Amino acid sequence: MTFFEEYELGSTRKSHGRTVTEADIVLHAGQTGDFFPHHMDAEFARSLPGGERMAHGTLILSMSVGMLAGDINEQAMSYGYDRVRFIRPVHIGDTITSRSEIVGLREHPKQPELYGFADEQVEVVNQRGEVVAAFMHLYLVNRRPGSAR
């Protein structure tokens, strides 16, 4: 993937897997300042469904985006996310994978000769094949110089 012209509707990607560790949660709490006991307090977490500390939603979203960022595309930037949903808790030791599909390609309304929008629907799946999170990733992508009519 490089310029907007190269994106194809229906094309899919699948990341490698990554195990969510206690260290990831500790680092994410540290980065964000979110020390909610749901994430940080093993005693409190016994009272939650699942009975264990859960990863932060923003950690799962951030990791999922990063897992698909191995293919570095210098022509694309994150414009936003739509309908981010945390569907099942992710616990320490779960292994997650991201898979995605390009479901929309749109001209930029104001600068169609410079940019396009690509909409990538992403699902995060755990080691049991359960979808734990889903979201739409909106990219602002440069058009190939000289490519627009």
Place this chain on the structure above:
Amino acid sequence: MTFFEEYELGSTRKSHGRTVTEADIVLHAGQTGDFFPHHMDAEFARSLPGGERMAHGTLILSMSVGMLAGDINEQAMSYGYDRVRFIRPVHIGDTITSRSEIVGLREHPKQPELYGFADEQVEVVNQRGEVVAAFMHLYLVNRRPGSAR
């Protein structure tokens, strides 16, 4: 804020400020695996609008959520985010603040006696008062035991 019954439509919150540092970007790249040159390569970044490395969108979202998580509410969990938008780039040294308003309170469609949804519209503002990001934070909140009819 504690149980769903205590949430009030129109109530607002404002975080303390936090300066986005080069270390935050390095740590976020490390946590997510997103080493896009927009964030990591000062030479490449000269070609971007603004001419400097930009914070990851997921970093700004995660920090913003965390900045409002100082008031720990054990009864609430993140359900998701809607319409996350990165409006202006955040550069190293910018100081951001989050402000929010409860704009929706909804019964849980299937388990109204147990949970409610609170919708908090959040804006992230930089030191010049410019909105750099905005999103809706959806919380799943426990109802006060015995409070529902």
Place this chain on the structure above:
Amino acid sequence: MTFFEEYELGSTRKSHGRTVTEADIVLHAGQTGDFFPHHMDAEFARSLPGGERMAHGTLILSMSVGMLAGDINEQAMSYGYDRVRFIRPVHIGDTITSRSEIVGLREHPKQPELYGFADEQVEVVNQRGEVVAAFMHLYLVNRRPGSAR
């Protein structure tokens, strides 16, 4: 709590809990350069009372101070600590909580119209209710402008 005038003798605070993780110890060793085998070497640690790696004293003190820093008071700064004592070892997986009481309020000897000292006695308790550490936290607090005679 804001200005010195708002502090009350005998008022108490209690933090949320936090589980001390292996990642916390690794990060603290990295931050400080203290790689004593008591903290870092599981084989060596078998020879210690308890038989396991122990958290650094400075980690427990730092975490305890931080756990009570969720209520951000822009008018207060740490002036020092008295009688910091590490009473029982904290092992990986222990969950600690901080509780405190304001036990002294003193005028600043040289600038009583500008500052006061608040003395907060803090105890750190593990998941079995045992006190693992204790210390006095001394705060230098701004007086409310115009409040002193």
Place this chain on the structure above:
Amino acid sequence: MTFFEEYELGSTRKSHGRTVTEADIVLHAGQTGDFFPHHMDAEFARSLPGGERMAHGTLILSMSVGMLAGDINEQAMSYGYDRVRFIRPVHIGDTITSRSEIVGLREHPKQPELYGFADEQVEVVNQRGEVVAAFMHLYLVNRRPGSAR
């Protein structure tokens, strides 16, 4: 230094220097959850004496202890700290050094045949030779097996 018998009253140590970086402050905030704007918000910090973000007291204490922990002594453990005082602010870019003197050697009151206490007075000095912090580090040190009468 190894067993209690080897400690000498009046012996001194001096660490290498270490520059306190913005990254150190960000990591310490993350480790402790202490995001006070004095440490994290460059805009707020303009209103402070010095006009810049200051290192956390617990960071300076922890770094200072760590700087003297390069000589690993497997026979010693931190028992506590007395009269920890933060005398001058430490700003980003300051370089600190720790120097210390053994000022007390005491038998353990209950188990004199097993342990002794060593009191090490530590001063933390910046690149201008100013003392920025001081504290007494109390060590619990094993006696040489068979050394006590």
Place this chain on the structure above:
Amino acid sequence: MTFFEEYELGSTRKSHGRTVTEADIVLHAGQTGDFFPHHMDAEFARSLPGGERMAHGTLILSMSVGMLAGDINEQAMSYGYDRVRFIRPVHIGDTITSRSEIVGLREHPKQPELYGFADEQVEVVNQRGEVVAAFMHLYLVNRRPGSAR
């Protein structure tokens, strides 16, 4: 690149660029325990050629290897490195890029039907085009099942 059969002599790779930050050096010191003043003490570093803190050699090697690990090949593992040389100092703010060439493909002497060795010569270049480090990366690569005679 996947199985040993797919590696081609003379094929080259080039990474994206990455700016070496003060945070990277602080994190590497923390990970390794190497707090040599060449890396950590800005005052001491004035006496060095260049007059500034230098990145650790192991940091430059580790980053360089990582910069070329974006193409994840599940069939390859690092076997070792030969002739790692640090040719010029890397200072905070330098931007490095890795470029490499496959210069050797060898059968595994004992298990030629299972593995091969690929030798990748790597150069690390700074923003001025100067080679700052060089090394040979030796990979142990799985052969395609059933591919050997």
Place this chain on the structure above:
Amino acid sequence: MTFFEEYELGSTRKSHGRTVTEADIVLHAGQTGDFFPHHMDAEFARSLPGGERMAHGTLILSMSVGMLAGDINEQAMSYGYDRVRFIRPVHIGDTITSRSEIVGLREHPKQPELYGFADEQVEVVNQRGEVVAAFMHLYLVNRRPGSAR
């Protein structure tokens, strides 16, 4: 050890032990961008010899170098490494120790009055006494001023 003149052929060093943790691997992946599933994906790792996630080679090398850097010698700098070999996998929870011997002392070919080279052969050993890695560490060491003829 200080100036080149103080180095002695055949002199040996032995580090303290350090347990390789999951947090170390997570931090090293973050520092380098190397998220190969051999290190990060517990599910994938079941297919590897040993069946568990393995530490990165560059992590073991970096830790080993750091473990011997506790004796800070301001007169020495790393010049390079020869024949770095990863002999056995290191898994989470293994405890490693470094031991070394000075096996070569050579005059600097061009500036023999200013520098010498010291060659230190290092072995990394796990808790079962198995050698997991080995390498030659080449130091560039300052000569004592005025010491050369």
